[in-house]
Amino acid sequence: MKIEFLHTRLPLRARFIIAFFFYALAALLQVIMPMRVNLPIFALRATVLALLVIPLWFLKVKNFTNKPPGFKTPKAKAPAKNTGSGSGESWMPVTMADLDRFRDRLRATRKVKIPAFYYKGFGTGITVFFLFILFFLTVFILVFIGFNILRFFMIFEIYLLFFPFLWFGQIEKWEPPTINEKILALDPVLEAKLPEKLKLEVMLFFEGEKESQIPSDIRLMLAPGPSASEEVKNELLGAQFQVASNSGPEGSVPYLYAVFITKGQGKIWKSLNGIKAGRFITEGASSAEGDAVYGTVVLRLDTKSRSDGYHTKEGDVIELLALVIEALEILIV
Secondary structure, three states: OOOOEOOOOOOHHHHHHHHHHHHHHHHHHHHHHHHHOOOOHHHHHHHHHHHHHHHHHHHOEOOEEOOOOOOOOOOOOOOOOOOOOOOOOOEEEEOHHHHHHHHHHHHHHHHOOOOHHHOHHHHHHHHHHHHHHHHHHHHHHHHHHOOOHHHHHHHHHHHHHHHHHHHOOOEEOOOOHHHHHHHHHHHHHHHOOOOOOEEEEEEEEEEOOHHHOEEEEEEEEEEEOOOOOHHHHHHEEEEEEEEEEEEEOOEEEEEEEEEEEEOOOOHHHHHHHOOOOOOEEEEEEEOOOOOOOOEEEEEEEOOOOOOOOOOOOHHHHHHHHHHHHHHHHHHHO
16 A cells, blocks of 8 residues: 655655654753753643654655545435336446456455554544543542652653554545445345346446446346347336345345336236235336336335345345246246
C-alpha cells in the first residue's frame, strides 16, 4: 500500500528528520533548561508539549481503505413488490466472467487478516486505558504522595509520542454491504447446472462517482434460451431472482424470491399464476406501466406457514430454483 501524507510533499526521510529534531529538542529542553534558566515549570512543560505536537502535522498519514473514493453506501431496502423490470440508468448487464472476478475480489477481501493495532478500535482502547491510568494516578498521587504536576505532564508526553502509532495509517476493510449478502444468497443459483433451454443473465446496479462506480445490488434473470419458440420469447421475458434484506433475531438475513416477467397478461401469465408451489406462494400483478406492457408473478416463501419464513436459506433457494426451472421448461416445450 502506498503511504499518502496529508500535509506537504516532503519525502519520508525528511519527515522523520523533522520529527527527530523536535523530539530531541523536547528532550534536551527538559534536561538542560532547568539547570541554566529559571523558567516556571508550567511554562517549560507547555513548551515541551508544543514541541511534541508539531511533528504530528508532518507525520499525519491518510488511512488505508479498499473503499473507492466518492462511493456512497446504499441504504438497504426491501420492497414488498417489484416489477423486476430492471429499469434505471445504473442497472447494467454484465457477463458471468465479470461477476466471477467481482466475487473473487469479495472473497479475497473477506480472507484478509489485519493486525488489531491497525483498526480504529485499538487507538480508542488505548486512549480509554490511558484515561483510566490518569484517573488512577490522580487519586493515588493526591492521597499518598501529594500533587505534582510533573507526573501528569510526563503521562501526556508519553501519549503524544505514541499518538501517530495509535491514530495514523489505520486500515478499514470495506465490503459492499448490500450486494455482498445478496451474492451469497444467490450462490445456489449461480452455481447450479441449468438446462440448455435456459440462459442465466446477470444485472448489476452501480453507484458512486463515474470514476469509482462499483456494484451495490444484483439480480439474476433466468430467460428462455435460443431454442425457445418466437411466440414464447415474445411474451415471456423470464424469471428474475431478487433478494431483499429482512431483520432477523441475529441481524440482517436474505429473503430471496423469483419474479416471472411477461409482456402483458396473456396466456403465459395466466399459466404462471396457477403454479402449485408447495411451501411457496404465487402473487400475480401488473407493472406500474400498465397491463399492456408487463405482467408479473411473484413466487416466494409463505412467511405465514413457518416461523423462519422471512429467512430464505440455501435449501429454500435450491427448491425455489427447481420450481422456476420446471415452470419455464413446461412453457418452452
